[in-house]
Amino acid sequence: MTELANKHNAINLSQGFPDFDCPTALIELSHTYMKRGFNQYAPMQGVRSLREKIAEMTEEQLGVNYHPEDEITITAGATQAIFTAIAAIIRPDDEVICFDPAYDAYAPAIDLCGGIVKTVTLVPDGFTINWEDVKKVFSHKTKLIILNTPHNPTGCAFSDDDMQQLIKLTQGTDIFIISDEVYDKLIYDQKQHVSVASYPALKERSFVISSFGKMFHITGWKIGYCLAPNKLMAEFRKVHQYLVFSVNTPIQYALADFLDDEINYLSLKDFFQQKRDFFSEALKATPFKTLPVAGSYFMLAHYDKISKANDVDFCKDLTEQYGVATIPLSVFYKNRLDKHLIRFCFAKKQETLEKAVECLMKIRSV
Secondary structure, three states: OHHHHHHOOOEEOOOOOOOOOOOHHHHHHHHHHHHOOOOOOOOOOOOHHHHHHHHHHHHHHHOOOOOOOOOEEEEOOHHHHHHHHHHHHOOOOOEEEEEEOOOOOHHHHHHHOOOEEEEEEOEOOOOEOOHHHHHHHOOOOEEEEEEEOOOOOOOOOOOHHHHHHHHHHHOOOOOEEEEEOOOOOOEOOOOOOOOHHHOHHHHOOEEEEEEHHHHOOOHHHOOEEEEOOHHHHHHHHHHHHHHOOOOOHHHHHHHHHHOOOOHHHHOHHHHHHHHHHHHHHHHHHOOOEEOOOOEOOEEEEEOOOOOOOOHHHHHHHHHHHHOEEOEEHHHHOOOOOOOOEEEEEOOOOHHHHHHHHHHHOOOOOO
16 A cells, blocks of 8 residues: 555555654664664664663553563574574464454464464454454464454554453463553553553463554664563574574664663653544545544544445555545455545645545545
């Protein structure tokens, strides 16, 4: 869709990246460390000062401790961390439970490792988990469950009840969990992020993954991290070492310094909630019907009042005829389920969102 947006000079609300720059201070810090000669390989597990800052931030926000020496690894983005965790534990014929719609990197990584994807469709009304459906795909071959909260592409967030159900399901088993929490700083309406790390029975079997790219608007820098108990992290690093070995050195030092001021990440929820609220309110002047957004920087919208076309064709028409690029929700489903929903990314400058709404207001209901 980004390629189509570029072709038609459309406003790109499709791919999940901001169109505004990252903090100037972060660029300056990176440049400073480059000029100081921090340009060679970082340690395989990541720069110590950054791992220490991540440990402090995690303890402050979640009340849990990960040791920076052997329980935190810096990665070349969250997607690399996800692949690495999958490769560390999945062997041929192992089954992995994923929740559809899902971020599109999960299934291919499982396939490459010889695993078998078992999907559970989120309940469309609020995109919640029906745990009875999870039990139906559960088997003696189940090796891994992948969660994503706040959720891409729906914007939902899982609850304490979900975690309690997950505890009941996995207790007494050897099942692992990968919890993709790249939008953990983007939880709205005074709610708190619910992480598997906060539950000892889940933490002991989980890889928790986050992203500085999403946190500080630096998706192109490709830097994230993984948290896991030392036994799991040892397996993770066996793959990480031969996959990427280490991650950009000066940026790691810069991020360590940038995390000194907690306002740099604590202010994110208010910053993005303002964008969510503006865009949601502005879309009321269009025929789209938006769904609630609990977290992330994505918003789903129904287009039933506009067209009966499938969501892929609708997104193409929207890009070509009205100059706004979005993503069809069906591409996030293994079975390409079409609910006539599209995904907007609202992590954009105010003027970008305003121009997009101006274009969308030209659409008429059928």
